Every structure is written in C-alpha cells, then in structure tokens.
Amino acid sequence: MRSTPPASPSAGPTYGNPPAARGISPGAFSAVSAPPSCRRFVVVAIRADVRYTGGHVTTADRFPMREYHVLNLGAGVQSSVLFLMANDGRFPCDLAVFADTGEEPAAVYRHLDWLRSLGTPPILIRSAGRLGDDLIRGCGPTRRFVSIPAFTLGEAGRVGRIPRQCTRTYKIDVVERAIRRDLLGLAPGRRCPPGVRVVQYFGISTDEAGRAARARKRFAEKQWTVPAYPLLDLGWTRRDCLTWLADRVPHPVPRSACVFCPFHDNAAWRDLRTVDPDGWARAVAIDEALRADGSACRRGFRQPLYLHRSCQPLAEIAFDALAPEPLDPMAGECHGMCGV
Numbered sequence: 001m002r003s004t005p006p007a008s009p010s011a012g013p014t015y016g017n018p019p020a021a022r023g024i025s026p027g028a029f030s031a032v033s034a035p036p037s038c039r040r041f042v043v044v045a046i047r048a049d050v051r052y053t054g055g056h057v058t059t060a061d062r063f064p065m066r067e068y069h070v071l072n073l074g075a076g077v078q079s080s081v082l083f084l085m086a087n088d089g090r091f092p093c094d095l096a097v098f099a100d101t102g103e104e105p106a107a108v109y110r111h112l113d114w115l116r117s118l119g120t121p122p123i124l125i126r127s128a129g130r131l132g133d134d135l136i137r138g139c140g141p142t143r144r145f146v147s148i149p150a151f152t153l154g155e156a157g158r159v160g161r162i163p164r165q166c167t168r169t170y171k172i173d174v175v176e177r178a179i180r181r182d183l184l185g186l187a188p189g190r191r192c193p194p195g196v197r198v199v200q201y202f203g204i205s206t207d208e209a210g211r212a213a214r215a216r217k218r219f220a221e222k223q224w225t226v227p228a229y230p231l232l233d234l235g236w237t238r239r240d241c242l243t244w245l246a247d248r249v250p251h252p253v254p255r256s257a258c259v260f261c262p263f264h265d266n267a268a269w270r271d272l273r274t275v276d277p278d279g280w281a282r283a284v285a286i287d288e289a290l291r292a293d294g295s296a297c298r299r300g301f302r303q304p305l306y307l308h309r310s311c312q313p314l315a316e317i318a319f320d321a322l323a324p325e326p327l328d329p330m331a332g333e334c335h336g337m338c339g340v
C-alpha cells in the first residue's frame with residue numbers, strides 16, 4: 001500500500017517506531033520506548049527469542065542482541081529523505097555513512113554540509129581515495145586497475161559497456177569498513193561477534209525497486225547485517241521524495257553521483273555543464289584520460305572507452321540538440337550504492 005507523502009512533519013509516517021506499525025507485538029522490542037541512547041541494545045530484555053530482520057521477526061536467536069542502525073547516505077534525493085526522517089526521530093539511526101569518491105558535484109558537498117549542520121544523526125565521511133585519480137594512475141600502492149561503467153565502441157560499431165567495480169570499491173566496501181571499524185570497533189579481518197546485528201538503510205524508491213532486489217542478494221550471505229528499504233515500505237517514488245523535501249530543505253536537493261558517472265542521462269550532462277563548470281571540466285578531463293596512452297583504466301581494452309553512450313568525446317557532444325531520453329531513475333544518481 002502506497003503512503004502519500006505527508007504535508008507536514010507532524011503528520012508524517014514513522015519508520016521503525018512504534019513496533020505496532022510493522023506488525024511486531026509491543027513486547028518484542030523492549031527498547032522501543034527507551035531513550036535513544038539505549039535503542040541499540042534492542043530486543044531480548046523481554047523476549048530473548050525474537051530478532052528484527054528488516055521488518056520481519058524470527059524466533060531463531062538465543063543470544064542477547066545488540067542492534068545498530070546505519071544509513072547509507074549518498075546525499076542525493078532519496079537518502080536525504082531518510083536522513084531527515086531520522087533527524088525528526090521517525091527513523092532509528094545511530095550513524096549515517098557517506099562514502100566519498102571525491103568526485104561529487106559541488107552542490108552535493110554543499111548539501112552534505114547542510115545535513116551535517118542539523119546535528120543528528122552523526123555523519124561519518126569515509127573514502128577509499130579519489131576515484132578519477134585512481135582511474136588514471138591505478139589504485140593504491142600496487143596501482144590496481146579500477147573501472148567505471150564506461151562505454152566501448154567495438155570494431156563493428158557496436159556499443160558495449162565495461163563492468164564497473166567502482167561501486168564495490170568506493171561505496172560498498174567503504175561503508176562496510178566504516179561500520180566494522182568505526183561503529184563496531186573491529187580490527188581488520190575480525191569476525192563480527194555473535195549477537196550483533198546491523199540494519200543498513202538504503203534510500204531506494206519504488207521506481208528503482210530492481211536495485212533493492214540486487215542489494216538483497218548481496219546481503220543474503222551475511223549473518224551480521226540486513227538491508228532495509230523504508231521508501232519501498234512507504235511506497236514512495238522519487239517524485240514523492242522531491243515533494244516531501246520541497247518545504248524542508250532551503251535549496252534544491254542535488255543528484256548524487258560522480259561528475260563523470262557514465263550513468264548520467266543527457267539532461268544530467270547538460271545540467272553539469274551549465275551549473276558546475278569545475279565538475280564539467282573534471283568530467284571532460286576524465287573522458288579524455290579514458291583514451292589516453294598510459295592511463296591505468298585502459299589496461300586490457302583494445303577498444304577506446306567513453307563516458308557518453310554515443311561513444312563520442314564528451315566535449316564534442318551538442319547536448320542542447322539532443323532529444324530528451326525516456327525517464328531512467330538510475331540515470332545520474334548513485335544513491336550511495338550506485339544501483340546495487
């Protein structure tokens with residue numbers, strides 16, 4: 001059932017609290033009415049056999065459970081809704097993690113500063129390095145190859161796309177490392193102790209539900225962490241999110257994605273060129289570096305690589321003359337997880 005975005009904060013839905021809203025009996029969560037500082041030590045005080053698994057209750061646990069709530073913050077539209085809901089107290093959140101590729105548009109960093117100025121939940125910014133630099137020079141001391149979902153032009157003129165590993169290295173692994181090291185205090189390589197569960201919240205709306213399915217698959221093997229999708233539970237689209245944000249944020253909430261992300265649609269490229277000259281210059285530089293001799297990202301590819309699906313150099317494309325593309329909610333937005 002779809003929940004209409006509320007007109008005012010006081011009329012808004014709650015997510016995660018109270019338990020009755022999720023069909024969980026009040027007795028199951030002893031900490032639901034406890035102060036926020038106690039909320040992470042959920043469950044067990046009353047019902048030792050109950051655990052929360054992202055909206056479902058099972059009866060398998062025999063251990064006291066410490067539960068943490070972490071928001072994957074991309075600082076785009078959907079994850080900003082979740083951040084503000086958490087800030088309103090409608091959403092349990094111990095920590096928001098922003099995995100910084102170092103390549104977001106200036107507007108995203110300004111918006112991130114504004115979110116931080118609200119105080120809660122705390123935002124942890126962590127990074128695996130500057131993605132564009134690593135594309136050109138290679139990643140880390142061994143100059144490891146890094147890829148983004150760039151386009152290739154085959155010999156018969158067929159356009160292809162190379163597999164991306166940027167999402168895993170610069171987003172997913174960064175958030176997971178922050179949770180393990182900064183939140184749980186685990187040394188590298190240490191297993192998560194039994195009885196600890198981390199609920200990771202993702203800002204995925206109903207118009208991109210396929211991304212949630214892919215993320216669920218990724219989480220299926222993990223014992224210590226589960227994903228949750230409040231916007232899907234609320235039945236909200238990206239447009240609903242924009243409506244909800246309109247009177248809560250004193251500036252337009254930007255799209256979150258690297259300035260040179262090949263997922264951009266033509267409108268996103270045009271906007272970048274118009275409103276963010278530095279970001280546009282960076283995208284053009286990376287586009288040229290993809291084809292330059294000696295760039296690490298060329299390793300293993302005989303065909304030239306391009307950022308734009310037309311397989312033309314970005315600087316030469318007349319975006320104003322291009323027809324609008326059909327709506328693609330993935331286009332131009334990383335959501336802190338780039339669609340996986």
Ligand code: SF4
Nearest residue numbers: 166257258261334338
């Ligand atoms: S925004 Fe695009 S280029 Fe950046 S990490 Fe995500 S998929 Fe890769």
